[in-house]
Amino acid sequence: MKISLSDIRDEGLHIHAQMSPGWLDNIPELKTGEDYTRLASGIDVDLVVTKALREVTVLGNLAFSIEAPCSRCLETVRLDIKPEIRLMLSPADKVKDVDDVDHETYRGDGVDLDDYLRGLIAVSLPVKVVCGEDCKGLCPKCGANLNRETCGCEKEWQDPRFAVLKKLKI
Numbered sequence: 001m002k003i004s005l006s007d008i009r010d011e012g013l014h015i016h017a018q019m020s021p022g023w024l025d026n027i028p029e030l031k032t033g034e035d036y037t038r039l040a041s042g043i044d045v046d047l048v049v050t051k052a053l054r055e056v057t058v059l060g061n062l063a064f065s066i067e068a069p070c071s072r073c074l075e076t077v078r079l080d081i082k083p084e085i086r087l088m089l090s091p092a093d094k095v096k097d098v099d100d101v102d103h104e105t106y107r108g109d110g111v112d113l114d115d116y117l118r119g120l121i122a123v124s125l126p127v128k129v130v131c132g133e134d135c136k137g138l139c140p141k142c143g144a145n146l147n148r149e150t151c152g153c154e155k156e157w158q159d160p161r162f163a164v165l166k167k168l169k170i
Contacts, residue, residue: 001113012050019043027122037068040078056089056111068129072137073145083124
């Protein structure tokens, strides 16, 4: 998403756009296949871009949905994600504080937000997806989904590799 500085008026520039899922093809966190997180909708982009001298401020939010397997029971879960955008851009010739993650630079007479927006989406994805706090997961012995059925497996299952340690007397 490229924005020309000359398009930013005194009152700012309001941008509302819908990005297709293909726009995120190069994000490794969004893979194809049923075992991975995948985008379940387009990406709604709502931004207000303002300019003061040569400093550009971008405020707004993204909205999109993902589908991913629950990390406990493997059922598909749909999540709505709405990260907030707060970004300041300065000309590249200005010194940037490397610790400020909300401050970027631009070159020439325009700003390109694609890399920033893709990065924001990547860090907004949850590390672990859980269908619910009360998810019981899968039985470690038979693999039954304990949210839907009960199994006859022994509840106190012990890893046979630790049987020798149980015999130790301390």
